Amino acid sequence: MWIRFSSAEVRTIAHYLGVLVLGVAALMLVPLFTALFLGEWGPALDYLIGASVAAAIGVALMLADVGRPQLSLRQSLIVSALAWLGAASVGAIPLALSGNYGSYLDALFDAMSGFTTSGLTVVVDLDHMAYAHNMWRHLTHLIGGQGIIVAAISLAVALKGGAFSLYLAEGRDERILPNVLHTARFIWFVTTVWVVSGTTVLSVVNWFSGMGAVRGLLHGFWLTIAAFDTGGFGPMSQNALYYHSPWVEGALLVLMIAGTFNFNLHANLWRGDRMEVFGNIEARTLAANMAICVAFVAVSFGVGQMFATDAEVWRKGVFHVISAHSGTGHQTLYPGQWQFFGGTGIIALVLAMAFGGMVSSTAGGIKSLRVGLILLSVVHSIKQAISPPSAVVRLRFHHLTDRFLTPEIVASAFTYFALYILSYATGGLVTAAYGYDAGAAIFESVSAAANVGLSSGITSASMPGGLKVLYIFQMWAGRLEYLSLITLILAVILSFTRRMGRAQS
């Protein structure tokens, strides 16, 4: 039986949503100070307006319930779902004022793409964009990558009444440390180590390449967070191609792989337990998938002869497979050049995007753990079929601990698998209905729903408004792994039917 939300519960949800929106307002101070530091007065005003409007909306929502109530898991799912929409909606305000977006919808598209670490963009004239706006675009990756809720919990921003349930609702079903606050802080600790290391390396590369001190540092920081948070935005319209540098691409490869790792595996590595990485079903599935996709792309390159040298296989083949698999979307190709991958290469890329990275990471997609469990269930079915009828076949797998494969685990993996496939297919069908080529439509739909960001060229400022709305929805749903969103939709439908019922009686 479905339980409907009471008005008190709705007020509680509004209160916590307001807290999170207020947090986004506070984060806008970073681009505001960037603008003031660099003398970009127009963008400084954009962030003053954006932060003030976001703060006003946040406090207005908090006024719904001033008593700081406790959150249930059900309420947390709704807060989590709405938090991403709320963050993107207010985060889009300064972008819409920047003059680099044709409309508020375009700005919302980029804000949602940023927070969900997708990386698809409809920005115009990016090469002349202010540093402050680029700072904000990339900061959305950083916040969204770790999780808006995780960010708030780690700062202990007035979420004491519902920290754990909110953490679970954000699609993170694994705690690294016993305390959820410590877990959130550990996630930020790992991120800080990688971001500082990546920024240092990439800044040095940029300075040696001929960039100025501040510009090289900023580009190093932005590239690092876009890669580690598996986002894929770039400060220039050519994305990673702008740098024409194997060093930059090499550093991005390492950061993308690190970003797609489960934070639990980061914790194991931190504790010195390297064997966990080799024994973990998720890590093994991801490595095998990546190797298979790279092999197919390499074979396709060999047949096509466009990218035939070893350097091309690495810089165009391996780079884009890792970019797709990790859900990053960094690109060193123009969209039209995908044809040089050949049919086999394109299919391998789409599969890499669809499967995605690891659970409890910044990556999107179905996730390697679920793919591994589904494959294991296939093995189980085959073993069961060839065993005597009286035999009981039980399979074990290792993911942080040794576990038996149970019907519940398999059912959960298949449920998420089905939801993602449904989203990929629906998005592809709708895109094709707008008149786009079927292959390109599927590529773009998978890229949006798996929060990847590689583009076949469909995503641009000139694409139909309906498609922009569709991709915004896909990015949002994909980041939430559907469960929170389905709860939200059911809650809205049920409250609507209740009102209809009251009106009729």
Added chain:
Amino acid sequence: MTPTFRGLSLCLAALAVVFSPVDAVALDDRVLTPAAAVELAISSAADGMPVMIQGEAIGEALMAPGNMRWVNILGGGTAIGVVVDARTAESIPSFGEYRQRGATVLVSGTLQSACDEHGGDLDVHATSFRIIDDGEAREHVIDPAKPVLAVGAIAVALALAWLYRRRRRRSFVI
């Protein structure tokens, strides 16, 4: 198509070329925008085609192997990497960014759809390089409505914060 329609379309096409500076797909019969050059490289899928492209130099000149530099040139909404020698790159007076429209340059060279020398990048190897104009500072006029909007938004946010504080205090008293 009737002669009248054909004449009208030709006039409109001529006007479009005259009034669109670097964003036209082809600047004249031989000079391409970077966007048109990228399209040509993709459709031809061949290396070594001679081309002339014109566009705005953006960002900065970046190191390339063998005392060469990468200069990215923007036009028609797309940028393309051009390989030039270090001395030529140093002669570029300005590069495009937020505060600056970069120098407009005319490049002759060979178009590579997937350059073996540069890891498969789609690029142009320059054989000649001419600066058409030096670029200029970009003016950013602040919309007078923005400061008003900022003050209004701050005032509303502060008023709501005051109200929240007051209600919270009252709820604790009760």
